[in-house]
Amino acid sequence: MPDSSRRERAFDVARGLAILAIVVGHVLRGLTAADLVPRTSPTVLEVDDALYVWHLAVFAVLAGVFLRPGVEKHGVGGYLRSRLPLFVHLYVVWTVVQAAVRFVTGRSGDGEEALGNIFTAFLVADGPLWWLGFLVVVSVAGAVARPWRSRSWAVGSTLAVVAVSLAAWGWTGPWLFLEGVALTGFFWLGILVGRGGVSRLTAPPLAGRLAAAGVVVGGALMVLADPMPPSSWIGPRTLVAVGLGLVASSVLCAGAFGVSGVLARTALVRPLAFLGERSLEIFLAHVVATSLTRNLLSGLGVDEVWVHLVLGSAAGVLVPLGLWWAGSRLGFPWLFELPPALRAARRRDPRRQTLDRSFN
Template sequence: MTDTGKDSLASDFAKSFGIVLVVLGHVLRGLQKAGILPAGNILNEVDSAIYLFHMPLFFYLSGLFFLITFDKIGYFGMLRRSTLTILAPLAIWSYLQTGLQYAFPGGANRQISLYDFLTAPFPPQQQFWFLGVLFLVMTVVGIPAAAGRRKWLFRAMCAASLAFAIAAHDQIKTALIETSYTFLAAQFAVNLPFFLLGICVGSVSPRGLHSPASLWFAGFAAAIATASLLPPTAMVRPLLAICAVLAIHGCCLAWAECITRTGWTRFSRIAAFIGMNSMIIYLAHVIFAAGFRSTLLQFGIDDATAHILLGTVVGVAAPLALLPAGTRLQNRFPRLARAMLPVRLNRT
């Protein structure tokens, strides 16, 4: 199992694709809640397609290099590192985002009370659920890793967790809308198989997925098209999500391989840069996108297309404006920077 430059680059490309979809998905849902985007619009199909695979993709990518890190720092080292790089940003940005929503209710689509603000990270709310569930997944999966893992064990765990997610599909759908805690439990059940799948693929080197990009793209299109023809409650959707996630990774591996032969392009550099900084975009994009939507509405601009395009661009680009502050903080207080402003300027 090796962590090659091409494998890491492919992961950054996949993160870039995924984080743009995260921002787009939240922009679309924000516009729907604000009444700017009508129900039944064709973009609802886009929303359904995005939510089929975009967060499973990030769990999968997190699993790819999990064992490499685990071998270096061990179980408790992993917990200490995850507390700094996952739980600390979750808490800091939960308070920041919820505090802004409480102070400026006109820019939010949900009513925030003082209690909501005080308890913002407990349990994780809004987009921050991902960080809470990821920490829990890593904590649980780290136990068999610390106990002398074997490849077959993780493969069995992946198959078992996927079978459970499919068999308990109806119960998981119900749990997602009951309480904040059942929502987190449901997300754990849905996304655990993808983290384990990432471990399984990473343990044999992601380059084992090497195939022409055209084949992976065709597989991705087929998975999305099939999902669009099925009802949202179809039990086969997790399998289609797996196909989509593997196809995205395969395309990105082919892209990284192409770069080693033909050299970098400007688009490739931008994509890699966005992927490298997907964490800060994830933490901050709602603040910027919601604030931008509110500003457009104050100027009487309610065109849905303008909101979608500009809101997505702002949601991706505006958090990157924090890079100068983040790099300065890294130079003086690197641990604090990892908790508050996790940014990267270089691939090394």
């Protein structure tokens, strides 16, 4: 594979690694919610922080990387019309799907209570679906602001974004569009650095150095200190925790791109890149898959944590891929795509942009 193609595949590998970390993190959180492992276990908290401190940052950077080319090619309006309808559609569909699964499994009450839970889920974002709301906000902000217009505009907008991100670091807002605000800084970084800049992180010899630094420095910070992840934190918000969190997230995010560059030159590139290409489908459906797997195992009397982690994580990856495969062949791709009528409208728009199917 030519070096340029390998670096592009490294982006997919990075998404693949990050989506695996997201699935494992949600399996672990599901076990704590079901009281199968202690909520305040030091080991659980350390692992949770070690995952959340970097995986969403990787996706935020890559989402920013592809914004500028889209806006420059299709204009602000064309770019937003290519993305926002899909995000809104997926948010509605999977909010209803997750509510329906809870109703069928008896976890959402009956009648008016279940209906009220659905309305609440739309307002507060059901589980990790807040990411779709985050993408709506930052896509609009980045496309309208266009921070690459001039050096002064880039500096000024970046300072404003960094201030907002640090102020929201570790904070989880109570409503849709308020969660994940701290990740805006990584999104903005992706816009300004661009595809070429991030690609250089995955090219040798820098990739190997970043991979080593990420493992050593990032790992040491997680073990020896208590860094605050950008989008999820239950401890006290202190300046030290925020500062350590910023450093740890930056180091581990860069390290993840370095690791991806290294793995893109091995036999693991194919499976990991495939997961990255289908990361949107995995993200949307994995919570339902892992929840049903956990309920099934508990119903069978299985309480070994390692069994739940292994089988839950496997289901969180394989079930969404199975839904995607079946849907694309049996005529219900709308779980992961726009309905046919809306897709036809986009095809008639000469300014439309083909959306990258990966999770960005």
